[in-house]
Amino acid sequence: MDNYLSLFTEYNIAAAFWVNIQLTFWAALISLAIGTVLALMRISPVPSFEAIGAAYVTIFRNTPLTIIILFGVLALFNQLGFTLSPNFNENFFRMAVMGLAIYHAAFVCEAIRSGVNTVPVGQAEAARAIGLGFLPAARLIILPQAFRGAVVPLGNVLIALIKNTTVASVGSVAVEASSVMKTALEFRGDIIIPIFLTFALGFVLIVIPVGLLTTWLSRKMAVAR
Amino acid sequence: MSTEPQTGGRVADGSPVVRLANVNKHYGPLHVLKDINLEVAKGEVVVVLGPSGSGKSTLCRAINRLETIDSGEIYIDGKKLPAEGKELARLRADVGMVFQSFNLFAHKSILDNVTLGPIKVKGLPKDEARKQALVLLERVGVANQKDKLPAQLSGGQQQRVAIARALAMAPKVMLFDEPTSALDPEMINEVLDTMITLAKEGMTMIVVTHEMGFARKAADRVVFMDAGQIVEQAAPETFFTNPRSDRARDFLSKLITH
Known part of the structure; x- marks a missing residue:
């Protein structure tokens, strides 16, 4: 038992998980913004916007996240010298956030689109009939109802995002949980299984409230028809 | 604009409010609107009758371009209905629409449903829009429900709110697409009464309906x-007592026997 507890003094596990939570927070915000724009493009009456939105989703939903994040670090940073911050570690953190955001935006877009499908077509017709253009109708009538109908699928994307922040380890974010876990496994061969279980439990504890929250929210925010 | 439509309408004070010229529409192989010519004068109440699938709803929806048309022209108050864009949105604001399924904005209160258009489309100040909305809601008899959500109202109440929402835009013409078809029988009259009042006040109306009583009471034509064709046009009494076409006679006989 003392063997196991020494793990927590040798490694700052809470700080490691805090990095994943920060990655999640920023990536969730940015992917929500990109995903909303993509969803708008995909439901817009302009065919070229629709095509661009569809192409984005097809490309990034079908590309492994590892490849996207590695591309950022090895191609954009190493080869092309592209940086998001002069600070070395902050740069990798931001690159990981962008990789996560760009990848999950495709899933956010599809979640919002599934929410749009819960809005009866008559709502859009009524909005158009009183003289609202596409964007005002989307902002005032369609999206507010679509987001309420998309709480559960958006929650699922968030849950996937939380766990996918571990992929940031391939993007040289050495302080996040799975990187710390790898280091711990290397130096503490005596407690390999407890280390795995500890980190797994850490993620379960973060994810469970998100699942509960989305279930509760989807009930509370459901649009009565 | 080669052929000018010569159909009906009391074109007393200049150009008609709504004019359709040689309008055609297809759904795939189905020709749903066949060379429609129709003029509706200011203040006129036109009731469109016909069996299911005759194209009457499509006609109604085409007038504010909720349905596209393949050929022909539609004019609202002398202005040609454009294909898309801001100009179309502006013209739509002049055309009030009442749907079969009410289509009140489900996430907004009754009051917000009525004020949304005036505030967001016409740029009316909020308190002014609110005042105007309360007057309209009072007029259709649902002012006491103003803070509720649409789903908390009965169908008849919802439809009357939908009429108030359309009226809030001060439209030049009101379109009614089977406004009572989704209502329980005991709620039909409250909506029809509202519509009859509106007709008496001089609103230009195009009403697609199966309510023959309304047609007799309120229609000019x-x-x-x-x-997909306009088979016959007449004053209501003439149409109901002495229809000229076989198809109209057939249609009316079926109504009477059931």
Whole structure:
């Protein structure tokens, strides 16, 4: 038992998980913004916007996240010298956030689109009939109802995002949980299984409230028809 | 604009409020609107009758371009209905629409449903829009429900709110697409009464309906459609007592026997 507890003094596990939570927070915000724009493009009456939105989703939903994040670090940073911050570690953190955001935006877009499908077509017709253009109708009538109908699928994307922040380890974010876990496994061969279980439990504890929250929210925010 | 439509309408004070010229529409192989010519004068109440699938709803929806048309022209108050964009949105604001399924904005209160258009489309100040909305809601008899959500109202109440929402835009013409077809029988009259009042006040109206009583009471003209064509137009009494076409006679006989 003392063997196991020494793990927590040798490694700052809470700080490691805090990095994943920060990655999640920023990536969730940015992917929500990109995903909303993509969803708008995909439901817009302009065919070229629709095509661009569809192409984005097809490309990034079908590309492994590892490849996207590695591309950022090895191609954009190493080869092309592209940086998001002069600070070395902050740069990798931001690159990981962008990789996560760009990848999950495709899933956010599809979640919002599934929410749009819960809005009866008559709502859009009524909005158009009183003289609202596409964007005002989307902002005032369609999206507010679509987001309420998309709480559960958006929650699922968030849950996937939380766990996918571990992929940031391939993007040289050495302080996040799975990187710390790898280091711990290397130096503490005596407690390999407890280390795995500890980190797994850490993620379960973060994810469970998100699942509960989305279930509760989807009930509370459901649009009565 | 080669052929000018010569159909009906009391064009007393200049150009008609709504004019359709040689309008055609297809759904795939189905020709749902066949060379429709129709003029509706200011203050006129036109009731469109016809069997299901005759194209009457499509006609109604085409007038504010909720349905596209393949050929022909539609004019609202002398202005040609454009294909898309801001100009179309502006013209739509002049055309009030009442749907079969009410289509009140489900996430907004009754009051917000009525004020949304005036505030966001016409740029009316909030308190002014609110005042105007309360007057309209009072007029259709649902002012006491103003803070509720649409789903908390009965169908008849919802439809009257939908009429108030359309009126809030001060439209030049009101379109009614089977406004009572989704209502329980005991709620039909409250909606029809509201519409009859509106007609008496001089609103220009195009009403697609199966309510023959309304047609007799409030219509200036009945337009009978079948298979995508306007088959017959007449004053309601003439149409109901002495229909000229076989198809209209057939249609009316079925109504009477059931």
